[in-house]
Amino acid sequence: MSHETxxxxxxxxxxxxxxxxxxxxxxxxxxxxxFPFLAKNRQERNQLQEAxxxxxxxxxxxxxxxxxxTFAAFPAVYADLFSxxxxxxxxxxxxxxxxxxxxEFMHKDDAPLWQKSWKWAFTISSFALALLLGVAFANLFYxxxxxxxxxxxxxxxxLHPYGLxxxxxFISLFAVSGALWVMLKTVGEVVERAYTVVRPAAVxxxxxxxxxxxxxxxxxxxxxxxxxxxxLWIIPALTFVFALLMLLFVWQKRIGLAFTNICLTIFTLMAxxxxxxxxxxxxxxxNDEYSTTLFEAAGSELNLKIMLGVxxxxxxxxxxxxxxxxxxxxEKITKETAKGYQ
Amino acid sequence: MSDVLLxxxxxxxxxxFYHFLFVPLTIGLIVLIAWMEAQHVRTKNPLYRQMAxxxxxxxxxxxxxxxVTGITMxxxxxxxxxxxxxxxxxxxxxPLAIEALVAFFLxxxxxxxxxxxxxxxxxxxxxxxxxxVALGTNISALWIITANGFMQNPVxxxxxxxxxxxxxxxxxxxxxxxxxxxxxxxxxxYIVGAFFVMAVSAWHLLxxxxxxxxxxxxKYGLIxxxxxxxxxxxxxxxxxxxxxxxxxxxxxxxxAVWETKESxxxxxxxxxxxxxxxxxxxxxxxxxxxxxFYTHSFDGxxxxxxxxxxxxxxxxxxxxYSFRLMxxxxxxxxxxxxxxxxxxxxNKLVESRRFLKLVMYSVLLPYVAINAGWVVAEVGRQPWxxxxxxxxxxxxSPISLSQILFSLVSLVLFYTILLIADVYLMLxxxxxxxxxxxxxxxxxxxxxx
Numbered sequence: 001m002s003h004e005t006x007x008x009x010x011x012x013x014x015x016x017x018x019x020x021x022x023x024x025x026x027x028x029x030x031x032x033x034x035f036p037f038l039a040k041n042r043q044e045r046n047q048l049q050e051a052x053x054x055x056x057x058x059x060x061x062x063x064x065x066x067x068x069x070t071f072a073a074f075p076a077v078y079a080d081l082f083s084x085x086x087x088x089x090x091x092x093x094x095x096x097x098x099x100x101x102x103x104e105f106m107h108k109d110d111a112p113l114w115q116k117s118w119k120w121a122f123t124i125s126s127f128a129l130a131l132l133l134g135v136a137f138a139n140l141f142y143x144x145x146x147x148x149x150x151x152x153x154x155x156x157x158x159l160h161p162y163g164l165x166x167x168x169x170f171i172s173l174f175a176v177s178g179a180l181w182v183m184l185k186t187v188g189e190v191v192e193r194a195y196t197v198v199r200p201a202a203v204x205x206x207x208x209x210x211x212x213x214x215x216x217x218x219x220x221x222x223x224x225x226x227x228x229x230x231x232l233w234i235i236p237a238l239t240f241v242f243a244l245l246m247l248l249f250v251w252q253k254r255i256g257l258a259f260t261n262i263c264l265t266i267f268t269l270m271a272x273x274x275x276x277x278x279x280x281x282x283x284x285x286x287n288d289e290y291s292t293t294l295f296e297a298a299g300s301e302l303n304l305k306i307m308l309g310v311x312x313x314x315x316x317x318x319x320x321x322x323x324x325x326x327x328x329x330x331e332k333i334t335k336e337t338a339k340g341y342q
Numbered sequence: 343m344s345d346v347l348l349x350x351x352x353x354x355x356x357x358x359f360y361h362f363l364f365v366p367l368t369i370g371l372i373v374l375i376a377w378m379e380a381q382h383v384r385t386k387n388p389l390y391r392q393m394a395x396x397x398x399x400x401x402x403x404x405x406x407x408x409x410v411t412g413i414t415m416x417x418x419x420x421x422x423x424x425x426x427x428x429x430x431x432x433x434x435x436x437p438l439a440i441e442a443l444v445a446f447f448l449x450x451x452x453x454x455x456x457x458x459x460x461x462x463x464x465x466x467x468x469x470x471x472x473x474x475v476a477l478g479t480n481i482s483a484l485w486i487i488t489a490n491g492f493m494q495n496p497v498x499x500x501x502x503x504x505x506x507x508x509x510x511x512x513x514x515x516x517x518x519x520x521x522x523x524x525x526x527x528x529x530x531x532y533i534v535g536a537f538f539v540m541a542v543s544a545w546h547l548l549x550x551x552x553x554x555x556x557x558x559x560x561k562y563g564l565i566x567x568x569x570x571x572x573x574x575x576x577x578x579x580x581x582x583x584x585x586x587x588x589x590x591x592x593x594x595x596x597x598a599v600w601e602t603k604e605s606x607x608x609x610x611x612x613x614x615x616x617x618x619x620x621x622x623x624x625x626x627x628x629x630x631x632x633x634x635f636y637t638h639s640f641d642g643x644x645x646x647x648x649x650x651x652x653x654x655x656x657x658x659x660x661x662x663y664s665f666r667l668m669x670x671x672x673x674x675x676x677x678x679x680x681x682x683x684x685x686x687x688x689n690k691l692v693e694s695r696r697f698l699k700l701v702m703y704s705v706l707l708p709y710v711a712i713n714a715g716w717v718v719a720e721v722g723r724q725p726w727x728x729x730x731x732x733x734x735x736x737x738x739s740p741i742s743l744s745q746i747l748f749s750l751v752s753l754v755l756f757y758t759i760l761l762i763a764d765v766y767l768m769l770x771x772x773x774x775x776x777x778x779x780x781x782x783x784x785x786x787x788x789x790x791x
Contacts, residue, residue, distance in 0.1 A: 050458060053454065053457065053458050054454035054455060054457070054458040054459070055454060056454075057409065057450035057451070057453060057454050058447060058450045058451040058454060060409075060450070061442060061446045061447045061450050061451075063413075064412075064413060064416060064442045064446055065439065065442040065443060065446070065447075067416050067417070067420075067442075068416065068435065068438040068439030068440075068441070068442045068443075069439050070435075071416075071419065071420070071427065071431055071434070071435030071438055071439065072431070072435030072436040072438065072439040073435070073439075075427055075428055075430075075431020075432055075435055075505075076428050076431070078419075078420050078427055078431060078435065079420055079424035079425070079426075079427035079428040079431065079739075080424065080428075081420065082417060082419075082420025082421045082424065082427075083420060083421055083422070083424035083739040083740070083741060086421050086739075086741050086745045086749070087745060087748065087749075089417055089420075089421050090417075090421065090748070090749045090752065090753075093413060093414055093417050094752060094756055096410060096413055097410045097756055097760060098756075100406050100409065100410045101406060101407070101410065101760055101763065104402070104403075104406045105403075105406075105763060105767065108403070108767050108770075108771075109766075109767070109770070150740060299431065299432040299435070299436075299507075299508075300432050300502075300507040300508050302507075302508050302509070302511070303432050303433070303436055303507070303508040303511075306436070306508070306511050307436055307439060307440075310436075310439075310440055310443060310444075311443065314440075314443040314444060315443070318443065318447045318451075321447075321448075321451055321452075322447070322451055325451055325454060325455050328455060328459060328463070329458065329459070339458075339461075341457075342399075
């Protein structure tokens with residue numbers, strides 16, 4: 001296996017790990033965003049906490065792994081991405097603090113102010129994470145203001161309409177995912193409330209997705225790779241098919257299938273983005289010669305091969321015990337039995 | 343020094359120090375909880391289960407903050423030290439990625455299983471889950487220290503394509519510097535965990551509440567602490583003398599050695615004066631002992647600062663006093679644990695109010711000691727970020743002053759909020775004591791607070 005081949009494999013793995021993160025944390029962030037609107041009393045909050053409690057930590061590690069994999073396999077991309085996007089990265093970090101502490105600390109004291117503060121910390125952070133990650137990845141698809149001496153933009157130059165559209169897209173997709181997850185995992189009034197939320201959210205998600213694709217084809221060069229290899233159109237086409245199926249199943253109240261399809265929508269959406277970026281990892285909007293490709297950024301051949309071996313052994317093991325934990329907690333959570341984070 | 347560099351260093355120091363307030367307790371406490379769970383499986387005595395539940399709750403509060411403050415560390419290499427990351431990433435990034443794949447997934451997933459499943463799953467599965475968490479936290483320490491070990495003693499690399507590239511993975515993972523630090527750090531963490539359990543238990547024992555429960559817990563802390571604290575001077579000594587051999591500047595700073603000397607004496611009381619390159623006070627001197635500490639020979643030659651260029655020296659005062667503080671505390675812990683052990687054997691523990699108070703008021707000292715140890719390791723390596731290869735000044739990101747000010751102020755603000763909440767919750771739940779359980783007919787355990 002040549003250095004180039006193993007670098008390309010790592011680009012695929014890199015995309016896959018990020019995609020896993022968005023699929024998995026999507027429902028956690030969605031549950032977080034909708035939290036105060038679905039749960040109206042402590043018992044119901046317990047239900048929602050318990051719906052994500054056993055899994056959110058493991059989900060977030062996909063993000064940490066994505067960061068670590070970027071660092072290990074593409075050091076130059078890790079260094080530039082994090083320092084170019086300094087302010088949004090810090091905001092993501094702060095949101096991660098309060099998402100975690102909000103969820104776990106909320107019920108650890110009975111003072112109303114304490115509970116209210118942490119509840120909203122959880123909700124607002126979940127919302128902010130979806131928005132920021134959406135804006136960040138939309139900007140990666142769009143291209144950054146990278147010139148000969150590095151990043152020439154500011155934080156606010158990321159907030160162009162396409163970037164914000166990406167943020168809105170993530171928010172709507174994750175909201176649908178969260179609402180469906182709550183419906184899958186719990187019973188009672190929260191499910192009814194989730195259902196009233198998920199229908200408009202699903203419509204918004206499909207509409208936003210359509211606008212996003214139109215904007216992508218008009219405003220970015222992301223689809224060039226698809227024009228070059230038309231067979232690849234199947235991926236974005238599938239995104240639409242899954243999104244529409246999700247909508248259909250939401251209306252038919254077949255929640256398991258709807259959830260499967262929202263996950264597949266997110267999966268193929270991210271796949272479309274990463275295929276479109278290839279071989280760039282840090283595309284420049286100013287001039288393609290300032291872009292960083294995966295080949296320029298790749299770690300040494302030996303490092304990539306060893307890390308590939310580690311990933312091939314460890315990822316299936318991780319997926320294995322994570323699946324097992326889902327099986328362990330497959331029972332629906334009722335108001336009466338839910339304990340949440342005590 | 344540019345402001346961005348200075349503030350970035352300051353931010354890194356604050357955030358790593360903060361992270362390391364939570365990590366040692368995570369690593370130390372989980373070992374005790376794992377032991378309690380194993381005892382529960384073995385004896386079926388519900389007391390052990392209550393113990394695991396009580397300490398597990400405190401563990402969980404601490405664990406969350408360890409996780410979130412850890413993410414800051416992973417982000418910061420990129421945000422604030424991008425030049426470092428570009429130059430070193432080929433070797434430094436892999437241990438971090440492996441840490442996530444091997445350790446973080448394990449601890450997070452099984453922590454979720456334990457926390458939400460503990461009333462549903464079998465005692466064996468409970469024990470298994472918590473053992474996986476314990477394994478995860480300890481493996482995580484190994485990989486992050488492997489990464490740090492490379493910064494202390496770069497091995498298995500080749501300089502190529504304008505950066506450091508991996509040449510021998512085996513050398514990186516068997517780096518003796520890393521293994522010395524790993525063992526030393528982990529036993530230090532066990533002392534933190536042991537002390538924490540003993541101090542909380544002492545608080546309750548002083549009030550004569552839940553006596554059986556906290557006597558047992560105290561014993562667990564005592565045994566782990568006794569072993570760890572007794573081993574630490576030997577492990578620490580090996581670690582320090584190895585560090586001094588590999589990094590002579592750090593070595594010279596440990597005892598503030600200004601002139602290269604054979605048969606170096608050791609001064610119990612010593613005040614260095616770095617400006618004039620001498621010690622103002624050298625008192626209670628033991629001849630030749632200094633050489634023995636460095637070289638295991640009373641006549642051994644010890645390299646002093648006269649052989650080290652000025653621009654390759656760390657801040658002597660910080661390293662010297664941190665090292666002294668750590669060693670003094672380490673010896674204090676040995677005495678305290680052995681005295682506690684004596685009282686325990688004589689069955690006088692609960693009556694020894696003064697000792698219990700001493701334990702309680704000493705609870706923060708292991709944190710001080712372990713952080714002082716890391717100050718020695720990290721400040722002692724300066725001005726290098728990677729020893730001999732890259733200076734800290736070359737490692738910093740080309741970011742603006744406003745960016746670093748924004749992040750520094752926000753981090754301090756948010757970390758303060760989180761720390762206040764954490765301390766409040768830890769004290770609250772530590773004081774609340776265990777749930778008293780009553781077994782119902784069905785064998786189910788119901789909780790009555």
